[in-house]
Amino acid sequence: MARILDGKAIAAAVKQDLAMEIAQLRECGVQPKLVVVLVGDDAASASYVRSKERLARELGMEAEVIRLAADVSEVELLRQIELQNADDAVDALLVQLPLPDHIDTDRVLAAVDPNKDVDGFHPQNIGRYAMGSPLVWPCTTAGILEILVRSSVPLAGQTAVVVGRSRIVGWPTAQLLLAHNATVVQCHSRTKDLTEFTRQADILVVAAGQAGLIGVDDVREGAVVIDVGINRVDGRLVGDVDFDSVVAKAGAITPVPGGVGPLTVAMLMKNTVRLARLRRLTKGDER
Numbered sequence: 367m368a369r370i371l372d373g374k375a376i377a378a379a380v381k382q383d384l385a386m387e388i389a390q391l392r393e394c395g396v397q398p399k400l401v402v403v404l405v406g407d408d409a410a411s412a413s414y415v416r417s418k419e420r421l422a423r424e425l426g427m428e429a430e431v432i433r434l435a436a437d438v439s440e441v442e443l444l445r446q447i448e449l450q451n452a453d454d455a456v457d458a459l460l461v462q463l464p465l466p467d468h469i470d471t472d473r474v475l476a477a478v479d480p481n482k483d484v485d486g487f488h489p490q491n492i493g494r495y496a497m498g499s500p501l502v503w504p505c506t507t508a509g510i511l512e513i514l515v516r517s518s519v520p521l522a523g524q525t526a527v528v529v530g531r532s533r534i535v536g537w538p539t540a541q542l543l544l545a546h547n548a549t550v551v552q553c554h555s556r557t558k559d560l561t562e563f564t565r566q567a568d569i570l571v572v573a574a575g576q577a578g579l580i581g582v583d584d585v586r587e588g589a590v591v592i593d594v595g596i597n598r599v600d601g602r603l604v605g606d607v608d609f610d611s612v613v614a615k616a617g618a619i620t621p622v623p624g625g626v627g628p629l630t631v632a633m634l635m636k637n638t639v640r641l642a643r644l645r646r647l648t649k650g651d652e653r
């Protein structure tokens with residue numbers, strides 16, 4: 367029976383550390399500020415954004431949400447981003463994805479000041495983590511590392527298989543595991559015989575957005591399984607891994623909900639604090 371990696375509990379530990387760090391920063395006259403730009407009225411996005419805003423305030427940071435209509439022009443969205451880039455009180459800026467189809471997501475992500483890019487999606491920051499040394503890792507990727515480290519899962523020399531290669535999760539996660547000296551295989555929708563690869567994984571990260579993609583026969587005995595997927599099936603949240611069968615074979619597994627998700631939001635806060643420190647206290651020396 368696998369050890370259940372309790373994302374909620376790990377996120378709570380991260381938040382506790384952060385609350386102390388933020389209190390110390392405030393004594394030095396620094397109150398980190400996070401701004402989230404939300405375009406349109408997608409219910410899931412709106413709910414994620416609310417939880418980000420709530421947690422930032424709970425931890426003693428400043429948080430602001432800029433809500434724009436679904437039919438906002440790209441020019442207007444870029445103008446809003448420029449305003450936040452220019453505002454010295456703002457440490458961290460995030461544009462909630464996905465954006466409506468009429469907006470060029472790449473252009474928008476490239477418009478965010480790289481030093482305020484709390485998601486790590488700016489081309490300059492993607493370049494940085496391709497070199498293994500980003501200002502911040504993308505929040506979900508950073509959360510996966512936090513789970514592995516706080517659960518004492520070794521990475522060096524381990525075979526890590528990542529299913530998914532998106533810019534948000536799959537690709538940065540593979541880069542992070544590589545930077546920590548795992549041997550990394552990156553799978554995607556064109557991978558021939560996925561099972562052949564996933565069965566080799568000491569650490570299996572699944573971020574495909576396909577409920578039930580990974581079953582018990584796709585997992586090696588004793589593997590550490592990190593399920594990033596969030597799927598709504600019959601009104602219930604499930605991951606990409608068939609938890610009930612895999613839990614009996616894996617060595618450790620994250621549940622959905624209560625696994626990676628809570629860490630994603632906690633790491634957004636941690637990244638915000640890091641960017642605030644870099645921008646306000648080190649005058650760029652560390653960069």
Ligand SMILES: NC(=O)C1=CN([C@@H]2O[C@H](COP(=O)(O)OP(=O)(O)OC[C@H]3O[C@@H](n4cnc5c(N)ncnc54)[C@H](OP(=O)(O)O)[C@@H]3O)[C@@H](O)[C@H]2O)C=CC1
Binds near residue numbers: 506531532555579630
């Ligand atoms: N828990 C959390 O904090 C977060 C959860 N998520 C969730 O994680 C999942 C993935 O998100 P995201 O990366 O943004 O999604 P994308 O749709 O952008 O990417 C999915 C990736 O999975 C690959 N893929 C899809 N189907 C298969 C398949 N059958 N076999 C192998 N690979 C496949 C795709 O391959 P290809 O590139 O070839 O198309 C693609 O690389 C979603 O469920 C999302 O909701 C996302 C962010 C945070």
Ligand SMILES: Nc1nc(=O)c2c([nH]1)NC[C@@H]1CN(c3ccc(C(=O)N[C@@H](CCC(=O)O)C(=O)O)cc3)C=[N+]21
Binds near residue numbers: 460596628630
């Ligand atoms: N610019 C940008 N940055 C993101 O980081 C980003 C994004 N856009 N777009 C969407 C994805 C998705 N995402 C999640 C965050 C928290 C949970 C989360 O807290 N999940 C809870 C359950 C929440 C629920 O009940 O709905 C859990 O897994 O326990 C999930 C998914 C961040 N994303």
